[in-house]
Amino acid sequence: MEITGIVKKLFNIQKFDSGFQKREIVLTTEEPYPQNILVEFIQDKVDLLKNIKPKDKIKIFINIRGREWTNTEGIVRYFNSIQGWKIEHYSTETSNKPPITPSSLSSDDFDDLPF
Template sequence: MEIIGRIKKLFEIQKFGSGFRKREIVITTEEPYPQNILIEFIQDKVDLLESIKLKDKIKVFINIRGREWKNPEGIIKYFNSIQGWKIENIHSSTSNNIVNSKKMISPSLSSDDFDDLPF
């Protein structure tokens, strides 16, 4: 899955005694009803945020994680988290998007190769 939006907040890296690292961001989607989505990056994925700045427009590839927890009273609760694993910068100009989308097509294929598709 992926989420596209602008960086609203970058939190500091959290380091734990076990060596575990985590950093969170809030990304605001650009849609009729924008959503502020908290995304966490853990361990080596924290490094993906080194070049990210506030207000950057990015595409974040995510996994949704869920877990079960039993509190001291014996009541089971469920929690979800959104974990990022890849980031792509999105350029605001249309010409840059066209250039970037052409790079995604395999170099051995030309646009003529797609003319004979049945749809």
Template sequence: MDIIGRVKKIFPIQTFESGFKKRELVLTTDEPYSQDILIEFIQEKTNLLDTIKPKDRIKVFINIRGREWINPKGVVKYFNSIQGWKIDNLLSDNKNNSTISSSSSLSSDDFDDLPF
């Protein structure tokens, strides 16, 4: 699945005591009723945001993740997250409508170290 839009905000890398790290960006979608979508990049995928700047038009390839959490009172809650794993930086070039890719491929093995 992918989302196309303009980068609204890029957050700094967050590193946790466990060694887990993530970095988030907000993408404003290209549609009549645009949406601001928070997308997280985890572990080595945080590097994909190093060359991206606010206002860049990009295509982000994503996975939608979900998990269950039980709070201390025993109430079950569910959370969703959108994880990016590849970015194509879309440039408006009237000559050939080229796409510059800053991507990295993932296999199903890359998700074995996820904390949930």
């Protein structure tokens, strides 16, 4: 699966005593009703976020994970997480050329026509 959107927030890397590390990102989707989606990157995938900045447009390839947890009172709870494993970065650069409009064309632009 994949999610495309604009980076809203990047959190700091969290490192745990066990050696486990993760970093989270919030991506705002571009659709009629935008959603703020929290995606986590774990272990070596944390490095995928080192060149990502807020307001970047990216596509994140994800896996949805679910787990069961039983608390001390014996109540079973279920949790979901979205884990990223690949990122495609869309170009945020804009061209310095002005757009072509009918008024910007002259007769010289048509000299190479074959007829």
